[in-house]
Amino acid sequence: MTPEFSDDLCARLREAFQRTRYDADGVLEALGAAAHAALGRNEPELAYRASADAGDLGTLIRLFLLGGAETAKAVEAALAPVPLEDALAVGLLRGDGELLRAGLDVRPHGDDEGQWWVISDLDSELLGGEVPPEHVLGVGHASLSLIRATIRRPVGTLLDLGTGCGVQALHGARHAQRVTATDVSPRALALADATFRLNQLDVELLRGEWFAPVARRRFDQIVCNPPFVVGPPRVDYTYRDSGLAGDDASGLVVRQLPAFLNEGGVGQLLASWLHIEGEDWADRVTRWLPPGTDAWFVQRDIADPGLYVGTWLRDAGIDPRSPEGRAKAGAWLDWFADNKVQGVGFGFVTLRRAEVAHPTIVCEDLRQAYDDPLGPEAGHWLDRVAWLREHGGELLETRFRVPETVLLETVAGPGDEGWETTIRRLHRTDGPGWQHEVDELATALLAGCRGVLPLSDLLELLAFAHGGTAEELEEAALPMMRELVRHGMVEPVS
Structure with a gap:
C-alpha cells in the first residue's frame, strides 16, 4: 500500500x-x-x-x-x-x-534553527525481519553525514536527487528559495510528500530514474545520497541498490551531475568506489569527471570486502548465518574476487561547474578522527580554489599569514651534537585537522608569513640567510604554498 x-x-x-x-x-x-x-x-x-x-x-x-x-x-x-x-x-x-x-517510523529531527518530523518505513529491528524491496530508509548515519557535509549558503534552486524520506530536502529548504526532490520509488515519494506536508513545506516532487525527471533544467545546488552500495548488478532494495555493477552508480552521478548545475553551481554527494588490485583509487574516480568541473573527493573509510558484505546484509535484516545470508554473501564475495576488489572506499564528493580549461581536482584521505561538520570546510575549499585560480600567478606579490589555528610540531631524536629535529609537521587544529610535513627551509619561510612582506621578499631573505637564490627557492615554495592555501593553513592578506 x-x-x-x-x-x-x-x-x-x-x-x-x-x-x-x-x-x-x-x-x-x-x-x-x-x-x-x-x-x-x-x-x-x-x-x-x-x-x-x-x-x-x-x-x-x-x-x-x-x-x-x-x-x-x-x-x-x-x-x-x-x-x-x-x-x-x-x-x-x-x-x-x-x-x-x-x-511507519515517525520521529523528530532538527537542527540549530528548528525541528521537523520525518516519516519513513520501520527498520528491520522493529519489523522483526528482512525489509521489503521498496523499503524507505529513515534518517541514518549516511544521511546525517551528508547533511553535515553539505554547504549551507543561500541559493535560489536546490535539487535533492533520490530524496528517499526527504530529509536532505528538509535541510535544503533552510537555505534554498525553491527545492525540487526526485525519486524512482513511488513509496519514497509518498512518504517524502507526507513529511513535507507535515512540516508545511512546499517542495516540488518528481518521479523518475536519476536525472531524467529534471532533463534540460539546471540548479544552483544539487545534493544526492544515491544507492551507492557496490557489488553485482542487481536490485534487492531500491534505497541502496542501483542495478548497476560495482561503483557505476556513483560514477554515473559524478559524470552527469555537473551538466545540471548553473555556472558556479555546486553538487555534493555520498559515493563509494572500488579499490582494485593494481589501480590507484584517485585515478579511478577522476576518470568519472566531465571537463570543466572542480572536484574534491574525500575518502572517509575503506572497508574490507568481507566486512562490507556482512554490514549490508545485517542492514537489510538478513542474518549472515542463515542459508539466505550465506548464499547472498557467497555471490557477493565471488563478484568481488572476480573483479579483483581489495576494498570499498566511501566518502564525500564536492563538485563545482567551473567551465575552465584546467579545473582543480583533488583526491585525499580524511580517515582521521573528525567530528566537525564538513560542509563549511567544503565551502571554504571552493573559495580557496577560486582564489588560487584568480590569483595563482600573483603568489610572489601576495602577503600571506599563518592562521592562529595552525601549529608547528617538531620531533627530535638524539644526534652527534645533541637533539636533532627529525620531523617538522604543520597541524591545523580546526576543521578536518589537516597535517603537512615541512622541511627546515619551509619552516623558516612560514615563520615569516605574518601578513607584512610579500612572498618574493621572504624568499629573498631566506636565500640570503641559507644560501642559494630566490629563483631556486621559488620552484619548491610555490607548489607548497598552493597546497597550504587549499587546506587553509596559510591565507592571503588583502
Whole structure:
C-alpha cells in the first residue's frame, strides 16, 4: 500500500505532536540525558522506564521510537485529534491483536534553527525481519553525514536527487528559495510528500530514474545520497541498490551531475568506489569527471570486502548465518574476487561547474578522527580554489599569514651534537585537522608569513640567510604554498 496523507490528516497530526511536545527537545526532556543516550545505543529499557510517567508524550515515544504496543485508548488520546481509523487507513498504525503498534517510523529531527518530523518505513529491528524491496530508509548515519557535509549558503534552486524520506530536502529548504526532490520509488515519494506536508513545506516532487525527471533544467545546488552500495548488478532494495555493477552508480552521478548545475553551481554527494588490485583509487574516480568541473573527493573509510558484505546484509535484516545470508554473501564475495576488489572506499564528493580549461581536482584521505561538520570546510575549499585560480600567478606579490589555528610540531631524536629535529609537521587544529610535513627551509619561510612582506621578499631573505637564490627557492615554495592555501593553513592578506 502506498500511503496518501491528506493535508487535513497532516494538520491534525502536527497538532497532536505540538500538543504533546513530541519533538527533539520534548523527547530529551521526558527521557533525560542518560535514557536518551542509551536509546541512541539501541538500549531501550531506560527509555521505557522514563516514558512511563510522561503521559501522552510517553505513549508516542513508546509507539514510534521504541516499537512498543499500546492500547487503542492510549493511542487515541495521544494522537488526538487524529481519528484512529484514519491513522490505520494510511498505515501510520497497525493492529497487533487488541493493541496498536506503529506502522511507519515517525520521529523528530532538527537542527540549530528548528525541528521537523520525518516519516519513513520501520527498520528491520522493529519489523522483526528482512525489509521489503521498496523499503524507505529513515534518517541514518549516511544521511546525517551528508547533511553535515553539505554547504549551507543561500541559493535560489536546490535539487535533492533520490530524496528517499526527504530529509536532505528538509535541510535544503533552510537555505534554498525553491527545492525540487526526485525519486524512482513511488513509496519514497509518498512518504517524502507526507513529511513535507507535515512540516508545511512546499517542495516540488518528481518521479523518475536519476536525472531524467529534471532533463534540460539546471540548479544552483544539487545534493544526492544515491544507492551507492557496490557489488553485482542487481536490485534487492531500491534505497541502496542501483542495478548497476560495482561503483557505476556513483560514477554515473559524478559524470552527469555537473551538466545540471548553473555556472558556479555546486553538487555534493555520498559515493563509494572500488579499490582494485593494481589501480590507484584517485585515478579511478577522476576518470568519472566531465571537463570543466572542480572536484574534491574525500575518502572517509575503506572497508574490507568481507566486512562490507556482512554490514549490508545485517542492514537489510538478513542474518549472515542463515542459508539466505550465506548464499547472498557467497555471490557477493565471488563478484568481488572476480573483479579483483581489495576494498570499498566511501566518502564525500564536492563538485563545482567551473567551465575552465584546467579545473582543480583533488583526491585525499580524511580517515582521521573528525567530528566537525564538513560542509563549511567544503565551502571554504571552493573559495580557496577560486582564489588560487584568480590569483595563482600573483603568489610572489601576495602577503600571506599563518592562521592562529595552525601549529608547528617538531620531533627530535638524539644526534652527534645533541637533539636533532627529525620531523617538522604543520597541524591545523580546526576543521578536518589537516597535517603537512615541512622541511627546515619551509619552516623558516612560514615563520615569516605574518601578513607584512610579500612572498618574493621572504624568499629573498631566506636565500640570503641559507644560501642559494630566490629563483631556486621559488620552484619548491610555490607548489607548497598552493597546497597550504587549499587546506587553509596559510591565507592571503588583502
